[in-house]
Amino acid sequence: MKPEDLTPEQLEAFINDGVMPEEPVPTAPLIGIPVAPEPSGQIGPEMCHTPTTPTTPLYHDEGFDIKDPVELLFLLDDNVREGRVTLHPWQVQIMLDFAEGDHTDDRPFQGVVRACNGSGKDKYVIAPCSVWLCMRYKRSRCVITSSSGKQLDAQTCTYIDMLCEEANRKIAPNIWKLNYRYYECLATGSPIECFATDEAGKAEGFHPLEYGRKMGLFMSEAKSVPDAVNGAFNKCTGYTHRLHVSTPGLPMGHFYEYCQRSRLRKSYDSLTEKDPVDYVQYHVTAFDCSHLSRVYIEQMKRDLPGGESGSAYKSQVLAEFGTTDEMTVITYSAVWQAMFNPPKCGHLKDPFNTAGLDLAAGGDETAIAIRNGNKLLLIKGFHFSNTSATITYLEKIFKEYHLDHPKARIWGDAGGLGKPILDELRNRGWKNIHYVTNQGSPRDERVYKNKGAEMWFDFAKVLESREVWLLNDDKLKIQLSTRYYKITPDNRHQLESKLQARMKGHPSPDRADAVVLCYCDYKSRLEEPEYEKPYKPEDEYVPVRQFSLREWADFDNERDIKNPSRKLDFTVLREEIADLNKQRKTTTDAHIQ
Numbered sequence: 001m002k003p004e005d006l007t008p009e010q011l012e013a014f015i016n017d018g019v020m021p022e023e024p025v026p027t028a029p030l031i032g033i034p035v036a037p038e039p040s041g042q043i044g045p046e047m048c049h050t051p052t053t054p055t056t057p058l059y060h061d062e063g064f065d066i067k068d069p070v071e072l073l074f075l076l077d078d079n080v081r082e083g084r085v086t087l088h089p090w091q092v093q094i095m096l097d098f099a100e101g102d103h104t105d106d107r108p109f110q111g112v113v114r115a116c117n118g119s120g121k122d123k124y125v126i127a128p129c130s131v132w133l134c135m136r137y138k139r140s141r142c143v144i145t146s147s148s149g150k151q152l153d154a155q156t157c158t159y160i161d162m163l164c165e166e167a168n169r170k171i172a173p174n175i176w177k178l179n180y181r182y183y184e185c186l187a188t189g190s191p192i193e194c195f196a197t198d199e200a201g202k203a204e205g206f207h208p209l210e211y212g213r214k215m216g217l218f219m220s221e222a223k224s225v226p227d228a229v230n231g232a233f234n235k236c237t238g239y240t241h242r243l244h245v246s247t248p249g250l251p252m253g254h255f256y257e258y259c260q261r262s263r264l265r266k267s268y269d270s271l272t273e274k275d276p277v278d279y280v281q282y283h284v285t286a287f288d289c290s291h292l293s294r295v296y297i298e299q300m301k302r303d304l305p306g307g308e309s310g311s312a313y314k315s316q317v318l319a320e321f322g323t324t325d326e327m328t329v330i331t332y333s334a335v336w337q338a339m340f341n342p343p344k345c346g347h348l349k350d351p352f353n354t355a356g357l358d359l360a361a362g363g364d365e366t367a368i369a370i371r372n373g374n375k376l377l378l379i380k381g382f383h384f385s386n387t388s389a390t391i392t393y394l395e396k397i398f399k400e401y402h403l404d405h406p407k408a409r410i411w412g413d414a415g416g417l418g419k420p421i422l423d424e425l426r427n428r429g430w431k432n433i434h435y436v437t438n439q440g441s442p443r444d445e446r447v448y449k450n451k452g453a454e455m456w457f458d459f460a461k462v463l464e465s466r467e468v469w470l471l472n473d474d475k476l477k478i479q480l481s482t483r484y485y486k487i488t489p490d491n492r493h494q495l496e497s498k499l500q501a502r503m504k505g506h507p508s509p510d511r512a513d514a515v516v517l518c519y520c521d522y523k524s525r526l527e528e529p530e531y532e533k534p535y536k537p538e539d540e541y542v543p544v545r546q547f548s549l550r551e552w553a554d555f556d557n558e559r560d561i562k563n564p565s566r567k568l569d570f571t572v573l574r575e576e577i578a579d580l581n582k583q584r585k586t587t588t589d590a591h592i593q
Helices: 008-017 069-076 089-099 121-136 149-170 227-234 254-261 294-303 311-316 332-340 387-400 418-427 451-464 474-481 498-503 510-518 549-554 571-592
Strands: 109-115 141-146 176-179 182-185 190-196 215-220 241-246 280-284 354-358 366-372 375-382 409-413 433-436 485-487 493-495
Touching: 069 089, 069 121, 069 149, 089 109, 089 121, 089 280, 109 121, 109 254, 121 141, 121 149, 121 182, 121 190, 121 215, 121 241, 141 149, 149 176, 149 182, 149 190, 149 215, 215 227, 227 254, 241 254, 254 332, 294 311, 332 451, 332 474, 354 418, 354 510, 366 387, 366 510, 375 387, 375 510, 387 418, 409 418, 409 510, 418 433, 451 493, 451 510, 474 510
Parallel strands: 109 241, 109 280, 141 190, 141 215, 215 241, 354 409, 409 433
Antiparallel strands: 176 182, 182 190, 354 366, 366 375, 485 493
């Protein structure tokens, strides 16, 4: 007797009790799951999967008896079962790791999948894992998000639809209830909730349906999901599974940081070796996907900008993070290192503090940064509606951080409305304020358009030396790493204006400008010091003066080189010349008349 031949009463008994009628369900021969061979042509023992019988899974008190997502695909996907689609070793590895052991909120499965374009991340990772979790465990919950509604509808939800409909067709009708971006396994009472958002508030408040139940958090194309949304996901406590899947983009954001901090899966023999708080990383290139032909890879190598060494090829084929080195002054990785990896030299202290002050107009915030030596002590942004309140608040901070020290310095942006505020502060006794005009002339006018561009590039060099210790501030991190510049027609570096940045959606660099001002007079202490000479040479070399034709012409002595006609009398000759000139003038005047 087949499940679709059951009467409504038998179906209800089957769902509630997990007991089929006495007539056995016909079974098919054992069929191994087709798995793509590794590049060497062999599949490692950890990638092998026990042959499974494609029978109707029994339902028990905790859900359907389906071992893992691989078995789910073999049961529901005809293409996989009949060998038309071959699962890649990395896909099998992720799905087996996802189901291996009894993951709890104390020991959750946490993974990041950094994969190339077209690898099948949604179809053979997110969709089967989420559907399996909700069918395997009673009262479980899956939450899937993406920043793109189109991505969510066209790929993730489409593949979930396919699996749910096949479950309704092959196992029993109405196991899954399907709605737009919402799916519920009625047999287990387990929902899958999908949403696309860039608002952090909409990503909060997800917790297990009941204490001790399973919950999975999935993020599709995680590189484009805002950090604030990921921060909201971090507040969703109680999850047992978490998976961030994406192609790599620019080296910034939470997905990049998770990849930087996590170890590759191949470095573990078993995930039991991994610390529960750490993520495991799966790195998938186009060469790991047999369905991506070598012709496709060669075309990408030929057609993408920059060819094999270009950032597009590295991202789409090699699944490597790109770079904005050619677009931004400071790389994200340099900022990240300065914030999370303190310099080996430690805190190089000064007896006084130094401040940078960026005074803003309109809706931007005023920002102040204060450092001692190489370490940033404060980065703060604020906004007051009137100038008086701004000045009062600044004076409070100046005194709190001992900027009234005789050697303390305050570097302030004197452009626009900044100068009147700086003038008032100086009138109140803060004589250590130094005016900086970003549009002023740089030291090296051949390279930089103005003073502001020169200060930014100088600070970039300091960051690259790994000598600066910055505070962990999300706004500062983004602003420092998204300061764009261009090369002018006269081959000089010019920063993108704040108006251009606003039009392109780039953040206003208020806090970043304050930090750059704060370090504008910083001198590296890692440079080799200059030593005094141990002695002074007795005979200093005096270069011989070069020969000058003018000196030779003016030289006057009794030698033969003097002008031999200098002492002759030419009076008579001069008189004759004068008479001739008079006669010529008389003749010329007569002709004119």
